[in-house]
Amino acid sequence: MKIGIVGLGLIGGTYAKALKRYPYTIVGMDIDESVIHYALQNNIIDIGTTNPSDVLGDLDVVFLCLYPKAAVSFIQKHITSFKRDAIISDVVGVKRFLIDRLDVYQNDDVEFVFAHPIAGREKVGIKYSDEAIFHDANFVITPTKHNTLEALNLIETLAKQMGFKNVSRIADYEHDDIIAYTSQLTHAIAISLVNSDTDKYDTGLFIGDSYKDLTRIAMINESLWSELFLNNKDFLLRRIDAFEKQLDLLKDALANKDQAKLEELMRQSTKKRGDIK
Amino acid sequence: MKIGIVGLGLIGGTYAKALKRYPYTIVGMDIDESVIHYALQNNIIDIGTTNPSDVLGDLDVVFLCLYPKAAVSFIQKHITSFKRDAIISDVVGVKRFLIDRLDVYQNDDVEFVFAHPIAGREKVGIKYSDEAIFHDANFVITPTKHNTLEALNLIETLAKQMGFKNVSRIADYEHDDIIAYTSQLTHAIAISLVNSDTDKYDTGLFIGDSYKDLTRIAMINESLWSELFLNNKDFLLRRIDAFEKQLDLLKDALANKDQAKLEELMRQSTKKRGDIK
CATH class of the missing domain: 3.40.50.720 (NAD(P)-binding Rossmann-like Domain)
Structure with missing residues (x-):
């Protein structure tokens, strides 16, 4: 062959x-x-x-x-x-x-x-x-x-x-839906996390593995990824919205000093992530 | 000693x-x-x-x-x-x-x-x-x-x-400010990313290194981290807001099919992340 x-x-x-x-x-x-x-x-x-x-x-x-x-x-x-x-x-x-x-x-x-x-x-x-x-x-x-x-x-x-x-x-549309979540949303998050740095401190002196892990993909090939984002716009926008809703739940719990709700969100993510093989 | x-x-x-x-x-x-x-x-x-x-x-x-x-x-x-x-x-x-x-x-x-x-x-x-x-x-x-x-x-x-x-x-307040960004925000993001999964698909079949990296810390000790979040509430809320503003910039560029802006945000994150040693 x-x-x-x-x-x-x-x-x-x-x-x-x-x-x-x-x-x-x-x-x-x-x-x-x-x-x-x-x-x-x-x-x-x-x-x-x-x-x-x-x-x-x-x-x-x-x-x-x-x-x-x-x-x-x-x-x-x-x-x-x-x-x-x-x-x-x-x-x-x-x-x-x-x-x-x-x-x-x-x-x-x-x-x-x-x-x-x-x-x-x-x-x-x-x-x-x-x-x-x-x-x-x-x-x-x-x-x-x-x-x-x-x-x-x-x-x-x-x-x-x-x-x-x-x-x-x-199916192709199912692929595009789940990939908007597992791949494109993660890249959108990494880009925004890095770009939200205030540059007030020497960031490198205060990072641990969590920051390194979440920002590795912020070094990104803009020609490829802008194509991928734009050609999956509908699903990616929905996934960003769903993510922001979850982040807002956490933000509200924090603003309300609602420790029980914070712990519930953390237990939920621990369980859900543990279930993914 | x-x-x-x-x-x-x-x-x-x-x-x-x-x-x-x-x-x-x-x-x-x-x-x-x-x-x-x-x-x-x-x-x-x-x-x-x-x-x-x-x-x-x-x-x-x-x-x-x-x-x-x-x-x-x-x-x-x-x-x-x-x-x-x-x-x-x-x-x-x-x-x-x-x-x-x-x-x-x-x-x-x-x-x-x-x-x-x-x-x-x-x-x-x-x-x-x-x-x-x-x-x-x-x-x-x-x-x-x-x-x-x-x-x-x-x-x-x-x-x-x-x-x-x-x-x-x-200084202690500077520590709490930058750590809200490099550590607590990253954990808040990972939690919310995992919790925003719609569970419509067998997620594990569609993940790559980016999802694995961004969600490792979503398996989290809720007693420790709820304490850390609540005792740094002011700085963490500000850092979540700044991150959401960046994500909204990206979302707007996407909704407007503004490829130039998307590429600019990607070049910015590539440069900023590359500058952190």
């Missing part, structure tokens, strides 16, 4: 490294010649090119490891170059956006399996690619009415081979 | 372990006989007792490793038992509360050096005590007008010996 990876960044590079351990031919595509050079030199891919048209006709599975808009542009430009029966997958964190734009390209020749590997790092680029980020991580597939069970199962198998712990299937 | 540690929990146990590597006699006090037994058996302390009055008269330095109210009660009960010129320190995370209540006990016989080791874990109890939690961690001393430079320097030396990276001195 020949597997193509479009975009050898942090995630694409990690896909390549993780799949290279199996008897697949890994073909890397990137617009940056030096990235292809690095990937070949470090034995991350078997074949590399900056010209996808040269190789797409030969690939059984192609992973688009690109930002949302770039993934759409790639398909618009290259849809006619794919091999017959090729399976195309992606890594985009907002699924309705992508499916709305790409499902029209579904035809007898190619099949899209839309997916979201929930993994990342603050660093970008192939040099930081590392299979460890997939271990213990979640992988989500959002099937559409066009999908065959065979194609879904193949992507699930590849995800498991890459080291993902859980692979689940869920 | 004989050093007493009152309360052999996670922090007290770690103080004992960290100081035991130096030629000090470590005397542990706890209300729980089995904890004293465990600490003696595991060579964490040299001497142990459930009856502080038996040993306090012999100790040069005493660390109160107790919750805020318990620290106050201990001093009220035992102030006359301390050795002449003893130095008493503490680990309480809200300093105005403690100083308001204990500064009246300052006299020619004992000196209080109020301090806050910014370190912890979700687990409680001596069995989880571990010197690693002090490495790379911050230690804050809040001097009062009664303090001698000798006593402040002694506690600073002991903190450095325990492995703390930075030891700083700051």
